[in-house]
Amino acid sequence: MILLIQMNSSHHIILIWILQNLMNSTEYQHIENLAQALIDRWLNSDWEFRWDRAKTRLGLCDFQRKTIQLSRPLAAQQNEQQMRDTLLHEIAHALAGPRAGHGKKWQAIARQIGATPQRCAEISADPEHIGARYVLKDQQGNIYKYYYRKPTRTIQRLQQSWIRGRKKQTFGQLIIEKI
Template sequence: MPDPLDLIRADARAAMDAHGLTDWSFRFDAAVQRAGITRFDRKVISLSGPIMRRYAEEGATDEIRETLLHEIAHALAGHRHGHDATWRAIARRIGSSGRRTVAPEAPTIEPGWVGTCPAGHTLTRHRRPAGARSCSRCATTFDDRFLLTWTYRGRKLAVVGSRVRVTAPGRWSGAVGTVRRVAHTRYHLRVPGSAKFLTVPFEHVEEL
């Protein structure tokens, strides 16, 4: 099966060329909280790879097209116009709805991080929280009685120094190593036989 991002990339390139943006580039990025961005200084239209893939999986082809035309309209209008009447007129002329934001019913990327306090209150984040944090519903200022315990997609994470096993298929499947760093979505592991740290997604590591 073709990668849906390859198809979106081809459609984006064709649409940009059709609207005269032949000297602009297209790329995907890793954003999960916005669908697209127009970088005027670099002449780049960038769409969120995770969100576009989610749209493709859900069959939300209209949202893919809307996002692309939204950014093309920004490129055509220029950086001074934002979401003003000039931008809106261009957006509608090229086939966009002229909406400023993503439709409320559009598929979204669920936050991977969930913090739970002793009372059961939860807080979600797209990125790994930095440092200790207490529940704001239980205390208006930091209070270590109400520390949040974080999980990533339902998993409690191993800490630095823990011994773990790699469960991902491939050369290092079954390898045992030590956690040296916990990044946003991956562990950095020291594994015997590897000259460099292995970077392995959280879901493909089990703690021993």
């Protein structure tokens, strides 16, 4: 069933929050169980799984804390295969070491453990729908960037700023607007 509702952006945020919370705890628990099983298979017992609240990336390998992390807000919008691939991607980072990045060593390990050896997952989420509060746009209303906090440094330099490849159209024409 598709339900079309006309609403403003604050209603969007509330609706997305409601939809994300409809993903019940058993679904999150399923992902946690999958994460723990993969960590147990490929890493030593020092490593653990954690949720975080990231809005611009799906997964993270934290070498200092020895954690594999997933974004709880973005997980609600991904399927199980995407979550599995992201977990394996981050585990490949843990196995390759902190200096490997997305280089050949990491790619070989990612393939070996069954991850897609790509730099970033395709995140099927519009940032506005996951909590962005400000936008950088031109005076015609074209949005160029979303912000989750008020960008103070950017605001100070807007009169001398432009969008790369669109200097003629955007120089001195950019504004930050609260959504």
